[in-house]
Amino acid sequence: xxxxxxxxxxxxxxxxQETAQWLRWDKxxxxxxxxxxxxxxxxxxxxxxxxxxxxxxxxxxLRAAMGPGISRMNxxxxxxxxxxxxRYLEKQFSDLKQKGIVISFDARAHxxxxxxxxxxxxxxxxxxISQGIPVYxxxxxxxxxxxxxxxxxxxxxxxxxxxxxxxxxxxxxxxxILEF
Numbered sequence: 001x002x003x004x005x006x007x008x009x010x011x012x013x014x015x016x017q018e019t020a021q022w023l024r025w026d027k028x029x030x031x032x033x034x035x036x037x038x039x040x041x042x043x044x045x046x047x048x049x050x051x052x053x054x055x056x057x058x059x060x061x062l063r064a065a066m067g068p069g070i071s072r073m074n075x076x077x078x079x080x081x082x083x084x085x086x087r088y089l090e091k092q093f094s095d096l097k098q099k100g101i102v103i104s105f106d107a108r109a110h111x112x113x114x115x116x117x118x119x120x121x122x123x124x125x126x127x128x129i130s131q132g133i134p135v136y137x138x139x140x141x142x143x144x145x146x147x148x149x150x151x152x153x154x155x156x157x158x159x160x161x162x163x164x165x166x167x168x169x170x171x172x173x174x175x176x177i178l179e180f
C-alpha cells in the first residue's frame with residue numbers, strides 16, 4: 001500500500017487519483033487528516049464512501065453528509081461548486097456584478113470536519129467576491145423567505161414572479177449557497 005503522503009492505496013487508480021488530488025487541494029486540516037488516516041489504515045471502504053462520486057446538484061440543491069471527499073459537503077466541494085455556479089450565473093445575467101448575490105445559512109454543523117452552514121456560506125461569499133460579484137451575506141441564521149425578500153429588494157423580482165423566484169431559490173441558487 002502507498003503511504004498517505006503518496007495519496008493512494010495502490011490498488012484503485014481512480015480512487016488513488018481522487019485522494020492524491022484531495023491531499024494537494026484540501027486546506028482544511030481536519031478533513032485532510034481524516035483522509036490521510038484512512039489511507040494509512042488502508043480503509044478502502046470508507047475512502048470509497050468519501051470519493052465514490054462527485055456531488056451532484058438536484059432539485060433539492062446540493063445535499064450530502066458533511067465530511068472529507070468529493071462525495072461530501074466540505075470546504076473544497078463548496079468552493080469548487082461555487083466557482084462553477086459563479087460561471088453559470090455570469091453567463092445567465094449580464095448585470096450580476098452590479099446586482100450581486102444573496103447568501104444565508106441555517107444552523108447545521110459537523111464539528112469533527114469543521115464544516116458548518118455558516119462556514120460554507122462564508123466560503124461561498126469569499127468565492128463570489130473573488131470574482132468581483134457583490135455578496136449580501138446574512139449575519140445570522142436566516143429562513144428562506146428573508147432571502148426572497150432580499151432578492152426582491154435587489155430587484156431580482158423584475159425578472160421572475162414570486163413562484164419563479166422560489167423555484168430559482170430551490171433549483172438555481174441552491175440550498176448549499178442560500179441555506180447550507
